[in-house]
Amino acid sequence: MTETMDAAILERVRNEPMLAHTRAWAAINSGTRNLAGLKTMAATLADAFSALPGKVELVEPAPATSVAPDGHVSALDHGRHLVVRVRPDAPVRMLFTGHMDTVYPIDHPFQQQVFLDPNTLNGPGVADMKGGLALLLAALKAVEASPLASRIGYDVMINSDEETGSFSSSALIADLARDKVAALTYEPALADGTLAGARGGTGNFSLVVHGRSAHAGRNPDDGRNAIVAASDLAVRLFAAKEEGLAVNPARIEGGGPNNVVPDLAILRINFRPSSPEAIARAQAAIDDAIAAVATARDVRIEAHGSFNRPPKPIDAGAGxxxxxxxxxxxxxxxxxxxxxxGGVCDGNNIAAAGVPVVDTMGARGGAIHSADEFLLVDSLPERAALSALTIMRIAEKGGL
Known part of the structure; x- marks a missing residue:
């Protein structure tokens, strides 16, 4: 019976319009900050995923904030997130996640698609991850057509802010991950099919330094130079890097005319911890540097940010x-x-919820986040079949 079901699933995914979906969805600019494009994308995906026998809803984003170059903290708007719930009372339930946003804003020059050869499609988001969403839908439709569909339930979550850290969807991910036996996420695999295994974590911070302005020639000692203090922070925190903890001071913003002691500066800094222990050491380094610089430079420092994606090890369940x-x-x-x-994605957040996850079940492709991004077209039915049969095996066994 398994061979017959597998053959039926393979035939079903081969007949799904995955390339057509990929191209139609990639034609919609859905950069994370393009709220109008995300609204169109969410509605389009909601219509497509309504083919599944579940409840489709668009969930409002959770509040998130951003620190502007002038130090002002304001609300950061995001698009709504798509959630599909199928058989929520099933004893065995899985989670499938993806993202509708891309890294290409509405004014980015990379907006068109072109075939580089019959099997290679170059276009914005074709691999990351409009192609992944298309093959996920095909896989789930194939599962729903099988006689084992009733044995398994699942939630699908497609968020609008993955490319910028999932700040407005991380709580939703944690909630949906609860009580799931396993999860699959549809980030692209490498061109040769290699999947991402263990991942490090990440933390992004904006450290806002408030100094005191003064005339640079008449009374400079009355000032407190925020640029110098931010530079001191950057040097101290860069010194905290070690094996298992990368530190990247990325930008210092602030300052003004040459004849004015600057009273405001913002250090943007990224940490890449490989373990929870590395996160603890990084947080201690941040706290110590802020205290030391505030005292030594007589400035006030506000810290904004967090370690928003924990490290993802390959534990027994993931194995x-x-x-x-x-x-x-x-x-x-x-x-x-x-x-x-060293890359991160929503798989980090799912693993942190204690759920085994493989997070590169999407299409094969490469050069993502660049104008050279490409999708290998033959990977659409290939990876849809891989997903569908993996889901069916979990349904057959009642879990991992």
């Missing part, structure tokens, strides 16, 4: 899920491998 994907792939003639990466 079992990877092994299952590898086994299913072998049955399809695919050699599935994975390797650790």
């Amino acid at each position: 079992k899920l990877f092994d299952l994907v590898k086994q299913v792939g072998a049955g399809l003639g695919l050699a599935i491998g994975w390797k650790a990466t």
Whole structure:
């Protein structure tokens, strides 16, 4: 019976219009800050995913803030997030996640699609991740057409802010991850099919330094130079880097005319911890540097930000899920491998909720976040089949 069901699923995914969906969705600019484009994208996806037998809803984003170059903290608007709930009372439930936003704003010159060859489509978001969303839908429709569909329930979450850190959707992800046996996320695989294994974490901070202005020639000692203090912070925090903790002071904003001691500066800084212990050390370094610089430079410092994506190790549960994907792939003639990466995604947040996750189940492609981004078209049915059969194996076994 399994062979017959597998053959039916393979036939079903081959007939799904994944490339057409990918191209139509990639034609909609849905950069994270393009709220009008995200609204169109969310409505389009809601219509497409309504083919599944569940409740489709658009969830309002949670509040999030941003620190402007003038130090002002304001609300940051995001698009709504798509959630589909199918068989919420099923004893075995999974979570599938993706994102509708891209890194290409409405005024970015990269807006068009072109075939570089019959199997290679160059276009904004075709791999990251309009193609992944298309094959996810195809996989789920194939599962729903199988006689085992009733054995498994699931939630689908497609957020609008993954590319900028999922600040307005992280609580939603944590809520949906609760009580799930496993999760699949549709970030693109590498062009050769390699998946992301363990991931480090990330933390982004804006450290706002308030000094005191003065005339740079007449009474400079009456001033408190915020640029110097921010530079002192950057040097101290960069010295905290170690094995398992990368530190990148990325930008200092502030200052003004050459004859004025600057009274405001903002240090933008990124941390990449590989473990919870590294997060603790990084937080201690931030706290210590702020206290030391505030005292030494006689300035006031406000810290904004957080470690918004925890590290994602390959624990026993994740290892079992990877092994299952590898086994299913072998049955399809695919050699599935994975390797650790310094990149982050919503898979980090799902793993932090204690749910095994494979987060690169999307299409094969590459050069993402650049005008050279490409999708390998033949990976759409290939990866849809991989997902559908993985889900079916979990349904058959009642879990991992």
